Amino acid sequence: MDDCIFCKLVKREIPAKIAYEDDQVIAFHDIDPKAPIHLLVIPKRHITTLNDLEEGDAALVGRLQVTAAKLAKELGFAEAGYRVVMNCNEDAGQTVWHIHMHLLAGRSLTWPPG
Ligand code: 5GP
Ligand code: ZN
Numbered sequence: 001m002d003d004c005i006f007c008k009l010v011k012r013e014i015p016a017k018i019a020y021e022d023d024q025v026i027a028f029h030d031i032d033p034k035a036p037i038h039l040l041v042i043p044k045r046h047i048t049t050l051n052d053l054e055e056g057d058a059a060l061v062g063r064l065q066v067t068a069a070k071l072a073k074e075l076g077f078a079e080a081g082y083r084v085v086m087n088c089n090e091d092a093g094q095t096v097w098h099i100h101m102h103l104l105a106g107r108s109l110t111w112p113p114g
């Protein structure tokens with residue numbers, strides 16, 4: 001997707017502070033963090049919303065979560081705790097149209113979310 005900001009980030013056309021990368025997934029620090037630690041874990045392949053996932057994407061989505069858990073351990077906040085969130089469409093507040101998992105940590109997070 002030529003006009004997708006996260007596809008551009010994957011292609012290194014815009015800069016990002018990258019925390020992890022493999023052949024399918026990339027994780028980087030959110031440009032406008034909502035917690036002391038706020039990473040985004042995304043598939044390298046463009047998928048617009050969670051509604052566009054297909055049966056064959058199950059392993060890829062699992063990989064996002066496994067990556068988030070691995071980063072939580074590596075960055076040292078796994079035991080204290082963290083939250084993962086994926087927003088889908090307007091009511092959830094999705095603003096970037098390439099699926100992404102938010103990984104939030106470093107403070108006590110309130111529940112329920114607003
Ligand atoms: P959403 O609201 O779609 O669930 O989350 C999109 C997230 O992407 C927001 O937290 C926003 O701060 C982040 N974001 C938007 N543009 C950029 C960017 O160019 N670079 C980085 N690192 N994060 C971005
Ligand atoms: Zn994209």
